Amino acid sequence: MRRYFGRKLLTYTLTLFIAATIDWLIPRFMPGDPVYGLMSRMGNNSSPEAAKALSDYYYNLFGLNQPIWQQYLNFWGGLLHGDLGRSVFEHGQPVTDAIMAAVPYTLALLIPAILLSWWAGNSFGALAARRKWLDNTMLPVGYILTATPYMWLGIVLAFVFGFTLKMFPFANSYGLNLEPSFTWLFFTDLVAHWMLPFLSLFLVMFGGWAIGMRNMIIYELDADYSRYLEALGAPQRLVRKYAFRNAMLPQITGLALQLGVIVAGSLVTEIVFSYQGVGLLLFNAIKSEDYFLLQGIFLFVIVGVLAANFLVDIAYVIVDPRTRVGMRGGTA
């Protein structure tokens, strides 16, 4: 058991190191100069000397005037102290602050969408596998939903429920006339703004989970152990219970992968609804070639994926005895 987790931990550390290095490299391969971009966005109508002084100040602030190897070492040095650098796009605000301001919105949007769609999709798929009429109606709907791009569904929802029916607002995470505060008014406003992006994510993922579960259940119900139980007259309740439990295994992996990409996962949805989450932040960071913000967000994604995978490794050990056998090096 200890050896198993030791080996896993080593793999994850190595992956983290390589991924972080690539993460550092990629923004620097982008054509263009972030400081130049920043200066031009600020409106550069001062004298050339003043502009030179300002750009020197920025190069110095972001450490971009140092040799590239030094920048790489700085990156790791800062990382180990929990310092991700300063955002070019957010005018020198620390990257951690910029990310932390966006993270609650993304999490509040994605965690309920992923977990609820997972739960509802699996329950519904399992139900569909045993009811013919439900299967016949659910399957096409599920396929259409899962094949729908998030943003397209988002636009349709925004048009129907936001623009036409005026049931929900369809831009920003809260009304721009409000200040974030712990008041009932702000909370209801937040929920109203949250509704449409949530729905667009929920519906698409729901379709995917439901179809996956339905297919898995049908497969498991046809498995040898199911047939054996039926041949020995076991009631359907027991057969279905076993089939459901075993069909859940791949779904758990799927859930983990979803949770891993949680941070960047809703990129397009957040753009469609101008929802101030990490996805929108990432979009802006790319637009303004913000090395540090990009790095920070990607690092966030990397750590998220790795952590989620590690959790699944642990969950698998609990739910699937076959992994436990592999861990002891037992022979099948």
Next chain:
Amino acid sequence: MSLQVSDLKVYYRTLAGDVKALDGATFSIADKEIMGLAGESGCGKSTLGNSLIRLDGRMRYVGGSVNLDGNELPVWDNQGMNEFRFRDVSVIPQYAMSAMNPTRKIGTMTAELLESRGEKYREIKPELLRRIDLVGLDRDVLGRYPIELSGGMKQRMVMVISTLLDPSLLIADEITSALDVSTQRAVAETLVSFRDHGFVKSMIVITHDVSILYQTADTILIMYAGKLAEKAPTKTIIEGAMHPYTKMLISSLPEVGVRYANKKLSGIPGSPPSLLRPPVGCRFRARCPLAFDKCVEEPPFVKVARDHMAACWKVTGSDA
């Protein structure tokens, strides 16, 4: 009479039409009898075995009746059969290696299965342990997962589970096919010992391997293309078969002590007919060296000697 099957017909539904895999089977098995059921692939032997316990989705009951210990088995009614399964009719399936739920401990699975059938696991457990000892497994297999057992161990475990409620009839479907020869012998001996201990009253051992039946079975029933060909005590089938198909089948087996370097083993030329549109009359006609005019009529499966049934005009005489 323990089991009586009369004119049982089970077809497979396919897009092209019904495949008549079991087309009118009439036979009986006595108490304490181990009947071997042999024939080549696709002759309907597994269909016959399955139809006595559970028809799968593609199988369609067409006609006939099955009577076990004086009770009519509702083989056409999947729900109605549940009451009889496990307690009266049980099966050791062809896929014994994968018959146990991979994510449940064997003991837990057994307990859940028994409880779901309204039995008390606690009361049965001492007998379960006794039988685990009997087949030579460790008692701690109950705390293990199927994947931790070897193929032979899984097979024995499934044999113990299947016979736990002392069924009247046990169907062993191709259970030796996936095993190596030494394990085959152990499994065959275990089957016989189950009968001798009274765990099961009678047994149908389905196989395409006649030599395993020689060690196990009291009687052998030979099937060909969905029809019964011949049934007789094992010794009679091996030494004094009457049906031409049985004779050719037996003669295509190698004999111990005979060297085959110079003498080629004889097979049966040709292949079995399609069961989608089987030929009229005797289905072996096209491959039979003895076929004559009368064979366009279907031969009845009748008694030809004491404890000996066959379906062949050459044996019964054309006026039978």
